[in-house]
Amino acid sequence: ENHPIHDNGKNQQLKLKDKAQRARQLAQQRLQKELELQQQKMEEEGKQRPMNIILFYADDWRHDTMGAAGNPIVKTPFIDALVKEGVRFTQNCVTTSICWISRATLYTGQYLARHHFEMLGKGRTILKDGKLTEMKLEVPANETLYSLMKKKAKYFVGHAGKLGLWIDYEQYLGKGTFDYFVDEDGWHWRDLGGKMVHITNKNTGDALRFLKLWEGKGKPKQKPFFLNVAYFATHAVDGDTRQYLPQNKSMEMYENDTIPIPATATEEAWQKMPYFFHREGRHNEGRTRWKWRFDKPDKHQRMMKNYYRMASEVDTSVGIILKELEMQGELNNTLIIFTTDNGNFHAEHGVADKWYPHQESIRVPLVIKDPRMSPEFIGTTNDEFTLNIDLAATVLAAAGLDPLPTMMGRDMSVLYRKNGFEGEVKATTSQSRRKAFASTNGRQYIEPSSDGGGKYHSGSESSWRTEFFYEHPMHSDKYYIPSSEALVRKDYKYFYWPNFKYEQLFDLKNDPGEIHDLFNSTNPVHRKKLDEMRKRFLELKEMAHSDSQIIL
Numbered sequence: 399e400n401h402p403i404h405d406n407g408k409n410q411q412l413k414l415k416d417k418a419q420r421a422r423q424l425a426q427q428r429l430q431k432e433l434e435l436q437q438q439k440m441e442e443e444g445k446q447r448p449m450n451i452i453l454f455y456a457d458d459w460r461h462d463t464m465g466a467a468g469n470p471i472v473k474t475p476f477i478d479a480l481v482k483e484g485v486r487f488t489q490n491c492v493t494t495s496i497c498w499i500s501r502a503t504l505y506t507g508q509y510l511a512r513h514h515f516e517m518l519g520k521g522r523t524i525l526k527d528g529k530l531t532e533m534k535l536e537v538p539a540n541e542t543l544y545s546l547m548k549k550k551a552k553y554f555v556g557h558a559g560k561l562g563l564w565i566d567y568e569q570y571l572g573k574g575t576f577d578y579f580v581d582e583d584g585w586h587w588r589d590l591g592g593k594m595v596h597i598t599n600k601n602t603g604d605a606l607r608f609l610k611l612w613e614g615k616g617k618p619k620q621k622p623f624f625l626n627v628a629y630f631a632t633h634a635v636d637g638d639t640r641q642y643l644p645q646n647k648s649m650e651m652y653e654n655d656t657i658p659i660p661a662t663a664t665e666e667a668w669q670k671m672p673y674f675f676h677r678e679g680r681h682n683e684g685r686t687r688w689k690w691r692f693d694k695p696d697k698h699q700r701m702m703k704n705y706y707r708m709a710s711e712v713d714t715s716v717g718i719i720l721k722e723l724e725m726q727g728e729l730n731n732t733l734i735i736f737t738t739d740n741g742n743f744h745a746e747h748g749v750a751d752k753w754y755p756h757q758e759s760i761r762v763p764l765v766i767k768d769p770r771m772s773p774e775f776i777g778t779t780n781d782e783f784t785l786n787i788d789l790a791a792t793v794l795a796a797a798g799l800d801p802l803p804t805m806m807g808r809d810m811s812v813l814y815r816k817n818g819f820e821g822e823v824k825a826t827t828s829q830s831r832r833k834a835f836a837s838t839n840g841r842q843y844i845e846p847s848s849d850g851g852g853k854y855h856s857g858s859e860s861s862w863r864t865e866f867f868y869e870h871p872m873h874s875d876k877y878y879i880p881s882s883e884a885l886v887r888k889d890y891k892y893f894y895w896p897n898f899k900y901e902q903l904f905d906l907k908n909d910p911g912e913i914h915d916l917f918n919s920t921n922p923v924h925r926k927k928l929d930e931m932r933k934r935f936l937e938l939k940e941m942a943h944s945d946s947q948i949i950l
Contacts, residue, residue: 504739582630866938891903903919
């Protein structure tokens with residue numbers, strides 16, 4: 399063993415290992431340098447030429463209806479590719495889980511409590527000048543997202559798909575706001591010019607027409623575009639017993655798959671829903687729709703397969719539109735956002751659709767691919783509480799505008815630019831603090847909750863929110879769709895049902911399915927948590943309903 403030949407052999411092996419290791423380190427350093435140079439180049443180009451912004455905005459699509467989110471059945475290769483090239487936000491939620499309110503929040507950057515658009519086509523109905531008056535959208539047209547993008551940011555603006563408000567878009571979103579506008583809502587198949595057309599294909603065609611129009615006008619003098627491709631899918635056709643009507647070419651997809659039944663899609667879980675869901679002679683709409691879709695095993699399979707087929711059709715559409723951007727040479731100069739208006743129960747808790755504060759209803763996908771994204775964030779996930787109130791602020795910031803003082807969200811790009819949010823905190827100086835305050839446009843962060851030692855808060859100059867307030871109005875009557883509210887955190891969730899003054903508390907760490915209500919627990923830990931969350935819930939609710947210039 400001590401022979402010199404053996405020693406020389408070992409030394410030679412060590413030298414070779416060291417050499418290989420140094421080579422790998424040099425290769426990694428070169429790659430990092432190339433990424434940094436590429437990022438610097440994109441940022442310099444971005445300064446010279448503002449980037450385009452495209453929002454893919456689907457319907458009734460919850461957070462896990464993506465292959466990249468771990469769904470073992472649904473196929474979404476183009477959205478999954480975006481995830482690899484961008485950031486997927488795993489805890490993205492809506493502040494109200496219903497189509498028109500979520501859309502009003504997108505267009506205004508405000509909670510329902512502030513924009514008041516509580517009923518489709520009507521808004522809120524109040525007593526005005528001695529008579530009941532439908533207030534429609536109460537936010538001034540020139541303060542809505544589309545109008546700001548057109549008239550302040552000077553973008554070429556388009557909408558293709560479901561506007562979702564059922565009001566005069568020119569009156570309430572601004573006359574002359576749109577360079578291209580098509581509103582399609584409520585159908586899956588329609589005869590257009592003697593040909594049966596599927597709405598997702600129509601959405602795709604309209605988006606391509608917008609891009610061709612923009613290109614045909616010479617990308618008007620290098621003016622960037624903002625386009626919302628607002629899919630009606632995967633929303634069901636209300637009133638049609640078939641509910642989901644995919645394209646014919648999709649029908650072979652999932653044919654031989656068996657869709658897993660959710661663990662909480664049980665009679666026991668249904669029986670644990672609040673007592674007013676079970677009122678004899680009164681119909682809870684969530685339960686009614688469960689009967690339409692999920693009350694028999696074979697029906698459950700058929701409905702979910704068609705739902706997934708429609709999701710895959712949207713994914714294909716996203717791929718087609720991105721290919722057009724690539725062919726125009728615009729893909730790398732475009733901020734791409736994929737998200738949806740609300741989640742969807744797939745028989746969990748014995749209900750279907752949305753509305754209520756449960757995870758299946760409020761958590762929705764969010765994927766962002768941004769030319770400004772720092773290389774270390776590409777292909778990663780982010781677990782912060784991002785909300786739909788943040789979308790308007792994020793789009794406006796990308797276009798060089800600050801959010802309005804009345805807006806309640808914040809620019810999400812801070813979570814994936816430069817050194818990320820933590821890097822921004824470490825680099826904070828008095829100058830950067832002044833800049834951060836300016837970017838909030840004078841809006842204030844509210845004080846943290848009194849419980850948790852500062853752990854629970856709505857954000858600050860140096861942190862992202864760790865809790866939020868959820869709200870949903872009563873629809874039709876208190877048994878049909880009861881009003882619901884919540885304080886949402888990652889460890890516990892507090893529910894409040896205003897029509898019945900009914901409270902619930904769930905331990906999300908130990909009970910992620912929200913089955914075991916702890917309201918009547920005698921455990922001192924639960925009693926204390928209930929008191930603390932009830933207090934904080936009231937504080938956040940009051941702030942959401944105030945006129946204060948705040949960030950929630």
